[in-house]
Every structure is written in C-alpha cells, then in structure tokens.
Amino acid sequence: MDDGSGPGDPAAAGSRSRDAGMTDSSSVAPAFDTKLYADGITFEGEDATLLRAIDDAGSLNAAVETLGRSYSRAHKRLSRLEEAFGSLVVSQRGGTGGGGSALTDRGRALLTRFERLRSGLSGVTEVAETVLPGEVIARTGEIATVETAAGRLRALAPPDAPAMFVTIRADTVTLQDADAAPPAAETSARNRFHGTVRGVEHGESVVTVTVDIGADRPLVALITDRSSDMLDLEPGAAVVTSFKTTATRATPRNPRE
Amino acid sequence: MDDGSGPGDPAAAGSRSRDAGMTDSSSVAPAFDTKLYADGITFEGEDATLLRAIDDAGSLNAAVETLGRSYSRAHKRLSRLEEAFGSLVVSQRGGTGGGGSALTDRGRALLTRFERLRSGLSGVTEVAETVLPGEVIARTGEIATVETAAGRLRALAPPDAPAMFVTIRADTVTLQDADAAPPAAETSARNRFHGTVRGVEHGESVVTVTVDIGADRPLVALITDRSSDMLDLEPGAAVVTSFKTTATRATPRNPRE
DNA sequence: GAGCGTTGTTCCGCCATAGACACAACGGGG
DNA sequence: CCCCGTTGTGTCTATGGCGGAACAACGCTC
Numbered sequence: 001m002d003d004g005s006g007p008g009d010p011a012a013a014g015s016r017s018r019d020a021g022m023t024d025s026s027s028v029a030p031a032f033d034t035k036l037y038a039d040g041i042t043f044e045g046e047d048a049t050l051l052r053a054i055d056d057a058g059s060l061n062a063a064v065e066t067l068g069r070s071y072s073r074a075h076k077r078l079s080r081l082e083e084a085f086g087s088l089v090v091s092q093r094g095g096t097g098g099g100g101s102a103l104t105d106r107g108r109a110l111l112t113r114f115e116r117l118r119s120g121l122s123g124v125t126e127v128a129e130t131v132l133p134g135e136v137i138a139r140t141g142e143i144a145t146v147e148t149a150a151g152r153l154r155a156l157a158p159p160d161a162p163a164m165f166v167t168i169r170a171d172t173v174t175l176q177d178a179d180a181a182p183p184a185a186e187t188s189a190r191n192r193f194h195g196t197v198r199g200v201e202h203g204e205s206v207v208t209v210t211v212d213i214g215a216d217r218p219l220v221a222l223i224t225d226r227s228s229d230m231l232d233l234e235p236g237a238a239v240v241t242s243f244k245t246t247a248t249r250a251t252p253r254n255p256r257e
Numbered sequence: 258m259d260d261g262s263g264p265g266d267p268a269a270a271g272s273r274s275r276d277a278g279m280t281d282s283s284s285v286a287p288a289f290d291t292k293l294y295a296d297g298i299t300f301e302g303e304d305a306t307l308l309r310a311i312d313d314a315g316s317l318n319a320a321v322e323t324l325g326r327s328y329s330r331a332h333k334r335l336s337r338l339e340e341a342f343g344s345l346v347v348s349q350r351g352g353t354g355g356g357g358s359a360l361t362d363r364g365r366a367l368l369t370r371f372e373r374l375r376s377g378l379s380g381v382t383e384v385a386e387t388v389l390p391g392e393v394i395a396r397t398g399e400i401a402t403v404e405t406a407a408g409r410l411r412a413l414a415p416p417d418a419p420a421m422f423v424t425i426r427a428d429t430v431t432l433q434d435a436d437a438a439p440p441a442a443e444t445s446a447r448n449r450f451h452g453t454v455r456g457v458e459h460g461e462s463v464v465t466v467t468v469d470i471g472a473d474r475p476l477v478a479l480i481t482d483r484s485s486d487m488l489d490l491e492p493g494a495a496v497v498t499s500f501k502t503t504a505t506r507a508t509p510r511n512p513r514e
Numbered sequence: 515g516a517g518c519g520t521t522g523t524t525c526c527g528c529c530a531t532a533g534a535c536a537c538a539a540c541g542g543g544g
Numbered sequence: 545c546c547c548c549g550t551t552g553t554g555t556c557t558a559t560g561g562c563g564g565a566a567c568a569a570c571g572c573t574c
Contacts, residue, residue: 033290070563094571098519124377141462171503205398246428251373327533351541355549
C-alpha cells in the first residue's frame, strides 16, 4: 500500500494539474512505501493498518470486517509475519464474546517503529529542498567537494561521477546573523554561504525562508518562527547560511542537465 | 521492486541473524520503495531499471532481454508511463540494426530525479539516529516541546499524543567546542545540550561520535573527520551538541514503552 | 448442556498480472 | 529485391494472490 504521502491520498503531496503531464514537469510528486524487513519478508503499510485495526477492534474478525479484507488471507499473513518478527498478537479462542485478539508489546513496538520510520521518510518528500548543479573538483572517501554557482561545498557523494546535483534539505539549513557570524573554526566545519533574504513565508509555527546565495536558484531554509523573530528576517536582510556536509547529498546528473 | 537498501539485496541493510527473529529485536531492518507519482500511476524501481537498461542497450528488445522480462509487458508499461510523465523514449522502427530506442531528455531527467529521491530516502535508513522517549509539555502549532531525560527540546510533532519518541538523525547534530560555545541567541534557536564524548568511531572520511547528554542512551552525531580533527574529539571531552527543531521529529509512542 | 462468536485451517474459484507467442509494419543494408 | 532486427499490437495461457465458503475447536455465558 502506498503511504508515501502521509495519511491518505498519495496525490495530496503535490498540487498537480490533472490535464497535462506532458509539459508540466512539476506535476510529478515524490512518494514512497515504508517497509520493515526481517528474515525474508517485509512488514508493509497494509500490515500496519491490519495491526492497528486489530488493536482497535479487539479481534481479527472484526478487523478484517472493517478493512474489507478476507479473514483467511489476513490470518495467513499474520502467521508469516510472526515467523519473522516474533509474536505480534495474542489470540484467545472461545471465552467471552467468543474470544479475540490483541497486540503484544512486540506488535505494538513494531507498529510505532514503523510509524517512526514513516515519519522520517516523509520528511524527505515533504520538506522543501534546493538542488544545485555542480562539478566534483575533489574527493576524499565518500565526501566530495563540489563547485557550484554559489561556491564550493562539500557533500556525501557516490563515486565516479564528475557532474552532480547537490540537494540541500531546507530543514538542515541554519541561518545566522550576518554581523555576529562566529568564525567557522570553532564549530564543526560546515558549508557556509553569505546571502540576502529573498522571501519569508510563514507557516503555522514554522517559516520558510528563501535566500539568494548567488546561484540561479535560491537556497531554501526551514526554521521556527521563534528563530525567525530573533533574527528579524525580512526581504533584503543579509544572513549567513550554513549546513553540515554529512547532511547534504550529491547524486549523479547528466552533464547537460 | 524493493530498493530500500540501496542497490541490490534488501537484506544488506542490517546485519541480521538468520536463526531467530523471535528474540532479536534489532534484526528488523528499515527499508523503503522509491516512487514518483504522476496523474494516476507511479514510476517505481522496476521502471527505473527498465529505463536504465534501454539507455544501456539502445533498444527495448535488448533491454528486456538482459532483464529477463517480456517485451509486450514492458512496452505496455512504457506506454502507460508516457501517458502520465510525457515522452520518455524515442523509438525508430526499421533502419540500421532494425531500429532502436533511446531515452529522451525528459526520460533521463526522470531517472535522475528518481535517483535523487532514492538517495534522500536512503539517508533515513542508513544514517544512525538516537531516539529519546519523552512527554509533550507544550505545543504551538506543529512544534511541541518535549521533556526528555536529557532535558527539554523542541521538535516537529503530530497532534494529540502526550507520549512521544523524539528521533534525532545523526547527520543533523552539530558539535561545538564547549569552551567557545557561542550564545544561543545569535543563531537560529536550536536544541542545545552539553555532553561528554563517549566514543569516536572513524569511517572512511566521516566520524560517528557518541555523546552522553544525560539520557540513558547517548546522542549520536555524524561529522566529517575534518571537523573531528578541529574539535579534537576524544572520549571524555566536553562538547556542546545542537540540532535544529525543524530537523527533529517526534512520533507517538505507547506510554509504557 | 446448548448457544454463540471467535480462532484456526482447508479448499475452491476468480481475477489481475505477466510471460509467451504470433504477426504486421518499417527501413536501411547487402 | 530480399533479409534482418526492431517496433507496435493483439491474443493466449499460466501463475500467484486474494476472497469466499466451509468446518472443526474452543471456552465463556446463559
């Protein structure tokens, strides 16, 4: 089951135009399936909803009823999952109400583990990012130095590709006051660019700031409104942007992209 | 197709013990499927490998031959994909060698977009993280203040859950010299904890540092060896750890976990 | 002891998916 | 002009997954 766009419809992730697809390149939305692998099978979205339904309903029968699935299949699936993941549900046959099923601690833990992973993955698809084209000019191990329009930066990069896209997640970008910017030496070395604020877009309690750093596309930073107030950000303001190299990733690109 | 563990076998992501599954809770490995959604269908891992094979082989026929798939199915799949994503391949019927197929710029761009997404998602499953249990004590919009064993921190959190797990990705944690730690006011406000280095594990050009910050589990930070040298990190050293609240996510947990 | 609703297990059949196969169209090369 | 290998299209078939149904076992309640 697709759970790549948070709860509900995968189409909800990006605003798409229904008509085209031919011309509008922005109509393709990133998505993903969350999985937990063990021993040979993977615990997926459908399995998570099944466990949740059992937890709610108190019986496998009632669970598959509400989900519109078949009992036999769900039971088999549960058996296979328990071979790999251990006991997930305890079932009583006979007794009050005819019996029932309930999640074990392990089953409940697996469910929260799944949700935790899903939350982390959803960050990749939901958070804005800026991608800068560049060329690798040096490399030490898994870290490459990439020359971009904004300047040189260091990022995790796969080997053997001279042309790269560097993608910088907005939630990893830190903004600092341009005047009081501390010297780079006394913190963990980081990618650091001076820029001027282009736009400030307020969310509920979070602010998306676009900063011109000399590239053709601005750097996007996601910070709390509290931070935004402290730095009193407004268009035209000078800021220092910084982001860790271990948090930015480069991927190969076609040289003429 | 499963691509949640990088290229190849999904089992490669975590070292698992083949025998159990019953007792070893760490034998479950996170994984994912990368998807690009457009108009009604999703471009998935299989589609990506098909496009790559076409790009390599120069013809759809040779591509499906090397992949062991059927021509008819691959052709139909391509047609459906192109309805949603636009022209992905150009094909010539007849001519030298009987004809052939090649990727369009759009097709190649879709491929790199897919790979870029996959790279970002793989960061979630590959990078170490520390998860701290805690209780929500305040909330403003999508940001919650969570009380943990290490102290209070702020994180993105779903509504309506008092008990939370806060997960902090190692690549979002910044280390600073404890002596020269700048005041928190002049940067974007961040979660900040004093701690002492417990372990330093060297990778190829990257260092994993575990820092005791007062919780029962240490905070894990992933920094470059260059940064590690500058801070001259070693067990027992005092450091200041900091991480952005927009980069840390909280997920509901069972109160007794 | 009968009734009830659940678990646990098996078997059957439907249907969607994918491979296998066939065949026309195409266009350069020998 | 024929040959070739590819594209493009349709059809047949096998397989796997899933729903549906049937039935025994179970244990509390009445």
